[in-house]
Structure formats: structure tokens, C-alpha cells
Amino acid sequence: MVDLNDSNESMSRRKMLASMGVAGAAVLLYGASPGVVEGVGGSVMNSVYGNGQLGNLFRARGVFRPQVSIKHEWDILEFTSADGLTTGYRWAGALPYTTTANNPAADGGVGDAGWVAVYQIGLAAALAESGGVALVGGAKPSWRVADSAMWPSDPTAALKAVLAMASATGGQVLIPAGTYSFTATGGNIELPPNVVVSGEGVGVTSLVWNGAGHLFRYWRNSATWSGAVGTSHAIADMSINGGSNPDSIAVEISDTYGFKLRNVSFYGFTAGDGLVLHSRNYWVEGTTLENVSISNCKRHIVFKRQPGTASMDSFGYTTFRNVSLNVRDDQIGILVGDDAYNDAQHEVYNAILEVNIWKTGSSIGVAFGKNGAIRDSSGIFRCEQPPEGQSFTGTFIQIQHPETSGFFNFDGPVRTSHLNHAENWKNTWRDLRYQKLRDIGEPKPGVQNYAQWFRVCRIGEDKSLFSGRVRMVTDYGKASYRSASAEFAFGARGKEVGGMKPVFTVDGDGFNGTTDAYAKFAVYADAEGKHWLYFRRPKYTNYCVFEYTYDMYPQGTFEYWDKTDSPESEPSLTKVWDSVSYPSQASYIGDEIVFTGQRAIATANGGNASYQVAHQLGVAPEWYMATALSADANSIGISSVTADAGNIVIAFKSATPAGTGNIRFAVEWGRKQFNNRFRPT
Incomplete structure (x- = not known):
């Protein structure tokens, strides 16, 4: 009851x-x-x-x-x-x-x-x-550092004393409005767990630090706060301004979970680091940056991991919301994998990253060390040149070791505008898990009057393919554009007789020549037997967009997109295939061959009435054709084309004009006769 x-x-x-x-x-x-x-x-x-x-x-x-x-x-x-x-x-x-x-x-x-x-x-x-x-x-109390008798004459000692009191219960430590220098009094302040250090706003509470080491550090295994984890620790509502000390760090976060930076600004660590996430003995997980601006630092955000730490993922569940980096000449925006820690794996994984990078001069937006990676994550990276300041001549994304570093399985755009000298950096590209886009074109007419070779990728062994499509418009300085759209699939067949026979089909005239006014694919083998795909971007290329995919594991295709000199003059490389004179796989409709892809562009001396090209079929081809390309060849004209088991013979109407290398013509052939729908005329 x-x-x-x-x-x-x-x-x-x-x-x-x-x-x-x-x-x-x-x-x-x-x-x-x-x-x-x-x-x-x-x-x-x-x-x-x-x-x-x-x-x-x-x-x-x-x-x-x-x-x-x-x-x-x-x-x-x-x-x-x-x-x-x-x-x-x-x-x-x-x-x-x-x-x-x-x-x-x-x-x-x-x-x-x-x-x-x-x-x-x-x-x-x-x-x-x-x-x-x-x-x-x-209740979580607030602790006002201004109440300390040591403030502001010794701000380091005052803040350390208040943090020691706050460590017993947690809560908020308040730094009042004003500008306070910690350089002379030593800095190197260890933050206890479950304490929020807060100012009165960005630009309202300003801390100055140009000493060696960190101004603030949260380290789970520090001598002061050993073993403490906590989830309510943060720095909020303040500015931290640096100087020229190369050993100076605004904030370091080590071996912890759930640290937050909210409404903060780091500026002017011109020889040092803004924010360092340092995996010393354990992971650094759950770090959140919200409304954070970092500007004019030698390295703005650094992910680094101590060598010899346990084999575990390093930087999981990181969240960047409205993070802006202002990167200037000879600076790095985000560095994943410090050069001094290359033997350790650095992985930012299961992250949400929304980052705007403003860049000027010879700077780098996102750089990856030997074992640095951003994987299984999403977000947006956006890089632009600010409307004022020095023009951008640097690199948006720098991946020097694509076998072990870079973006892997990143769901979201990584994008930038075409800027001056855009061909010097990893251009507009997006990794939508398995399909990628990359533009290596020249944005402005009349500037890029030279061809440029790219080392595109290392083709994986046996079962791995690098495949896709390239679309381009070139020669746009003339009255009519020369364009091409090519489908490709490159795989190292290795031990098969004949070596490499890729898929390569072209629409348009962009590949139909040998000079640097035409595009060209080439595959070379190095001394170790690895196969490398090269691409020549023609001069005066308006845009050149690759849409591609590849199998990275287990055979290992890795992309590079490095600018390089012509591989044709590199003695350590052996040519395996090129798109000008080597065969490729046929195209079919049903069981009918539409185009075999077997062709050659021949260059010869003038003064003769006939020329021959070896087709290497062993039997007479069932169809063949020839087209005059040079002015001297066109001035006479081809009268007939015949073939036997060894050669295709091109007969001109009379002897061609004398000269050295002045006669050029293209020859195409196939083993199987086209039906009437597809027979060349």
C-alpha cells in the first residue's frame, strides 16, 4: 500500500x-x-x-x-x-x-x-x-589565473600553479584579456586532464611564445600527469603568437584521446611548428580542431610518431572543422610523417578533415613523409592563392614515396583552382575511393610552348592494371584544335612472349605524330625489371584530364606523376612499348575487329620513290593502309600500298624531294579483314 x-x-x-x-x-x-x-x-x-x-x-x-x-x-x-x-x-x-x-x-x-x-x-x-x-x-569550478599573485610578472609560474590546483577537480582555467609573453619565463606548460584553458577570444587574449619547446603540451605520460587520460581537456578562445625560434612549438598533443582546440589562432612560428600531434608511446586519437586558424608557421600542423613505438595506428578519429591554414613561401601546411621519424608508420585514419589552405610562394600544402598516410577518411581539402600577396609557385600535395604514403581510400574532393605555374604541382584531382581525376594541362594560352614528360606510375606485377581514359585539347594556338580521347589499360604481362600488349584506342589526332606536338605513352623497364609508364603531354595543351583507377594491392601499382626529362635518353631504361610504333590489343564489335591498334609512323630520307615498313606478322596482313604526314610526302602523294609476309611497301607517284628525315608517313595494318562496315578506304 x-x-x-x-x-x-x-x-x-x-x-x-x-x-x-x-x-x-x-x-x-x-x-x-x-x-x-x-x-x-x-x-x-x-x-x-x-x-x-x-x-x-x-x-x-x-x-x-x-x-x-x-x-x-x-x-x-x-x-x-x-x-x-x-x-x-x-x-x-x-x-x-x-x-x-x-x-x-x-x-x-x-x-x-x-x-x-x-x-x-x-x-x-x-x-x-x-x-x-x-x-x-x-560542479566544475573556474580558476582565474589573474587571481594569482605571480600574474602577470611570471605568467608561466602563475599558470602552472593554477593548473596544479585545477588538476584535482578539473574545470576551466581562465586567462584574461590582454597580451602576455611567456618567452622570458620559460613556457613548457603541461596541461592536466579534464581542464579547459580558455581566454576571452581570438585577438582578445594573446599569448606570445618564442622559447624552445612547447608553450602548451598535453601528454598522457608526462612526468606530471602520468597515466591520466580524460576526455574534457581543451584550449579555447585565444591567440598564440610565435617568433623565429626553430625549436618553438605552440601546442603539442601526445599519447591521449579527445583533446580539443576551439576558436584559436596560431601565428608567426616562422621557423617552428604551430600544432604537433606526437605519438610517443601510444595513439593520439579523437583530436578535434574547430574554428582554428594557423598562419605563417614553418610547419603549420605536424603528425609524427616516435620510432620504436608499438605497432598500432597512430592518429585515429581526427576531426578538423573549419580549419584554415595560411601557408607562405618555403612553408608546409600539413606534414604527415616527420622526416626524422621515417621508420615509423604515420596514419591518420577514420578522420573527417575540412581544411582550407591559402598558399603563396614556393610552399607545400600537404606533404607526406616516407610512411605518412591519410586513409579510410573523408572531407575536403581546398587550396587557393589569396587575392593579395606573392604568387604561388609551390606544390599543393607532395608525395615522394607513393608506395608507402599519400591518400588511400579518401572519400571526398581534394581540389584547387588552376593558378600560375599550375603544371609545377599536383593539380586538380579527386580520389572517390577507387576512381580518380587529374588534370595536368596548361591553363593559359601561349605560356606552355614545350612538351613535358611525366613519370605516371610504376605498373604492378602480373595481375595489376593501370587503366582509364585521357582527354585533351592541344595545339590551341592555331586556327583549329587538335584533340584526342584515348582509352588505356596497362599491365606488365611479364613472362608472356611479346612482353606488353596493352589496351590503347584513340579518337582524334592528338596521338597521330612523333614530334612534341603530339601526345605519347611509353613503357620502360628499369634495371630491376620494374615497369614504368611515362606520358608526354604535348606543347600548347589547354587541358589534359586523366580519369583512372588501379589495383594497389597486392601486386603494387603506385602513381607518381613526377615531371621528368624524356625517358628516351635515359640509358638505365629499356623501352618495352610506346603508343607510336608498338602493337596494342584490338577493338571488337561482336567477333569483328574494328581496329587492331597496330601501326607505325615512319621517318625517312627523301629522294626515293618507294619505302617499306616491317610489320613483323610473319604472314601478309589482311588489311593495310598508309597516310602521308610531312609536307614533302604530301607534295608527291602516295600511289599504292602493297604488302607481303614481311613488309608493307609504300609507293609514291614519283621520287620524293631530297632531304634528311623529310619524309614521314603513318602505316596501319591488321591480320583480320574488316567486314564492309569497317573496312578502311
Whole structure:
């Protein structure tokens, strides 16, 4: 039977607070996550009362006893212990609830999901004293560094002392508005867990640091806070400005989870680092940057891992929201894998990265060390040249070791505009998990009047393919454009007789020549037997877009896209195939060959009436054709084309004009006769 003889006496907020005790502040939020109560030097009663009566908050239901019906979270039962201390409790579990015992410990227990103490009689005076917030259970106090006698003459010592006090309970350490230099007093401040160091706003609270090492560091295994993990540590609402010290770091985060940077700015660490995420012995996971600006630092954000650490992923679940980097001449925006730590794996994984990179001069947007990778992540990287300042001549994305570093399985755009000298950097590209786009064209007419070779990729062994399509427009300085669209699939067949025979079909005239006005694919083998795909971008190329995919594991195709000199003059390389004179696989409609892809462009001396080209079929081809290409060849004209088991013979109407290398013509042939729909004329 439910006891209805409860006291319905209402308790005012002032009366209740006058008797609050150790767990008193929880009464304000009914056990929810407590807010920050103004701390050192402040009275809890004054902070909570305000300027007047705020009405009735709780209803006293008498002493603790069985069969009391609890219907509301503001119903209070009192229990008096053997030492005479009376505590008021409210029920934090599911409602309605009926008591079963005469004390809270035996009736659901005392805790966040059971009975929560909201006041104790007899401690009002202690709560009213300065610093009474320390008596409030569950509340997170604020600690004002300005209250320290050492501030601001020794800001390092003052802040360390306040952090030491805050470490016992957690909470917020407040740095007032103003500009404060920590350089002369040593910096190197270790942040305890569950403490938020906060200023009054970016540009309002400004800290200056040009000393050696870090200004702030959160390190789980530091000598001060050994073993502490925590999830509520952060730096917020301030600016940190550096100088020219090469050993200077604004903030370092090591071996922890859940550290946050919110509404902060780092500026001017011109020889040092802005933010360093350092995996010393464990992972650095769950790091969040929100509304963060880092500008004019030698290295703006660095992910690095200590060699010899345990074999584990390094930087998981990293989140960047509205992060802006202003990268200037000879600086790096984001470095994944410090050069000094190349033997250790650096992986940023399962991350959400939204980064804007403003770049000028010879700078690098995102650089990857030997074992640095961003994998299984999503977001957007955007790189632009600011409207003012030095023009950009650097590299957006630098991947020097694509076998072990770079973007892997990144879901989202990595994009930039065409800027001056755009051909010098990893241009517009997007990795949509398996399909990629890359533009290596020249954006401005009349500038790129030269051809450029690219080392595209190392083709994997046996079963790995590098395949896709390239579209380009070239020779646009003339009255008509020369264009081409080519489908390709390159695989190193290795031990098969004949070596390499890729898929390569072309629409348009862009590949139909030998000079640097025409595009060209070529495959070379190095001294170790590895196959490398090269591409010649013709001069005056308006755009040249690759859409491609490849199998990276287990045979290992890796892309490079490095600018290089012509591989034709490199003695360590052996040509295996090129798109001018080597055969490729045929195209079919049903069982009919549409185009075999077997052709040659021949260059010969003038003065003869006939020329021959070896076709290497062993039998006479079933179809063949020839086209004059040079002016001297066209001036005479081809009269006939014949073939036998060894050669194709091109007969001109008369002897061609004398000269050296002045006769050029293209020859195409196939083994199988086209039907009438596809027979060349």
C-alpha cells in the first residue's frame, strides 16, 4: 500500500541552498552535467542565488521510508545518518518510482542512476565562504589565473600553479584579456586532464611564445600527469603568437584521446611548428580542431610518431572543422610523417578533415613523409592563392614515396583552382575511393610552348592494371584544335612472349605524330625489371584530364606523376612499348575487329620513290593502309600500298624531294579483314 501521508511542504530556493552540502550544486541541474560555477574568491550562495527569490524548486516528502510514491524529479526524501548528518535525496532513475527501504543505500543505491544527494544540513556557512565552490560535488569550478599573485610578472609560474590546483577537480582555467609573453619565463606548460584553458577570444587574449619547446603540451605520460587520460581537456578562445625560434612549438598533443582546440589562432612560428600531434608511446586519437586558424608557421600542423613505438595506428578519429591554414613561401601546411621519424608508420585514419589552405610562394600544402598516410577518411581539402600577396609557385600535395604514403581510400574532393605555374604541382584531382581525376594541362594560352614528360606510375606485377581514359585539347594556338580521347589499360604481362600488349584506342589526332606536338605513352623497364609508364603531354595543351583507377594491392601499382626529362635518353631504361610504333590489343564489335591498334609512323630520307615498313606478322596482313604526314610526302602523294609476309611497301607517284628525315608517313595494318562496315578506304 502506498503511503500518502507525505509532507507537502515546499522548500524555497534560498532555504534549500542555505542547507546545501557536499553534493549541493547538483540540485541546480537535477543531476545533469553541471555547469561552471564561478570559483576562486567567489561565493557559491551568491553565485546561485542571484538577486532575489526564484520560487519553489523542490518538494519535501518527509523522511526516507518504504512505500513512498516518487512521481517527480523534484521530490525529496531526507535520511539522517548515525552521526546526525541529515541529507536530502532525489530519485534520478525512471519515474514513477516507489521506495522499498528506509535508507537510500538499500533502496536502489546512491549514484547517478539512483539516489542523488542534493543538500546536507549544517554546511550553509561553509558554502557561503570564499572558495566554497570546492565543497560542491559534481560542479566544475573556474580558476582565474589573474587571481594569482605571480600574474602577470611570471605568467608561466602563475599558470602552472593554477593548473596544479585545477588538476584535482578539473574545470576551466581562465586567462584574461590582454597580451602576455611567456618567452622570458620559460613556457613548457603541461596541461592536466579534464581542464579547459580558455581566454576571452581570438585577438582578445594573446599569448606570445618564442622559447624552445612547447608553450602548451598535453601528454598522457608526462612526468606530471602520468597515466591520466580524460576526455574534457581543451584550449579555447585565444591567440598564440610565435617568433623565429626553430625549436618553438605552440601546442603539442601526445599519447591521449579527445583533446580539443576551439576558436584559436596560431601565428608567426616562422621557423617552428604551430600544432604537433606526437605519438610517443601510444595513439593520439579523437583530436578535434574547430574554428582554428594557423598562419605563417614553418610547419603549420605536424603528425609524427616516435620510432620504436608499438605497432598500432597512430592518429585515429581526427576531426578538423573549419580549419584554415595560411601557408607562405618555403612553408608546409600539413606534414604527415616527420622526416626524422621515417621508420615509423604515420596514419591518420577514420578522420573527417575540412581544411582550407591559402598558399603563396614556393610552399607545400600537404606533404607526406616516407610512411605518412591519410586513409579510410573523408572531407575536403581546398587550396587557393589569396587575392593579395606573392604568387604561388609551390606544390599543393607532395608525395615522394607513393608506395608507402599519400591518400588511400579518401572519400571526398581534394581540389584547387588552376593558378600560375599550375603544371609545377599536383593539380586538380579527386580520389572517390577507387576512381580518380587529374588534370595536368596548361591553363593559359601561349605560356606552355614545350612538351613535358611525366613519370605516371610504376605498373604492378602480373595481375595489376593501370587503366582509364585521357582527354585533351592541344595545339590551341592555331586556327583549329587538335584533340584526342584515348582509352588505356596497362599491365606488365611479364613472362608472356611479346612482353606488353596493352589496351590503347584513340579518337582524334592528338596521338597521330612523333614530334612534341603530339601526345605519347611509353613503357620502360628499369634495371630491376620494374615497369614504368611515362606520358608526354604535348606543347600548347589547354587541358589534359586523366580519369583512372588501379589495383594497389597486392601486386603494387603506385602513381607518381613526377615531371621528368624524356625517358628516351635515359640509358638505365629499356623501352618495352610506346603508343607510336608498338602493337596494342584490338577493338571488337561482336567477333569483328574494328581496329587492331597496330601501326607505325615512319621517318625517312627523301629522294626515293618507294619505302617499306616491317610489320613483323610473319604472314601478309589482311588489311593495310598508309597516310602521308610531312609536307614533302604530301607534295608527291602516295600511289599504292602493297604488302607481303614481311613488309608493307609504300609507293609514291614519283621520287620524293631530297632531304634528311623529310619524309614521314603513318602505316596501319591488321591480320583480320574488316567486314564492309569497317573496312578502311
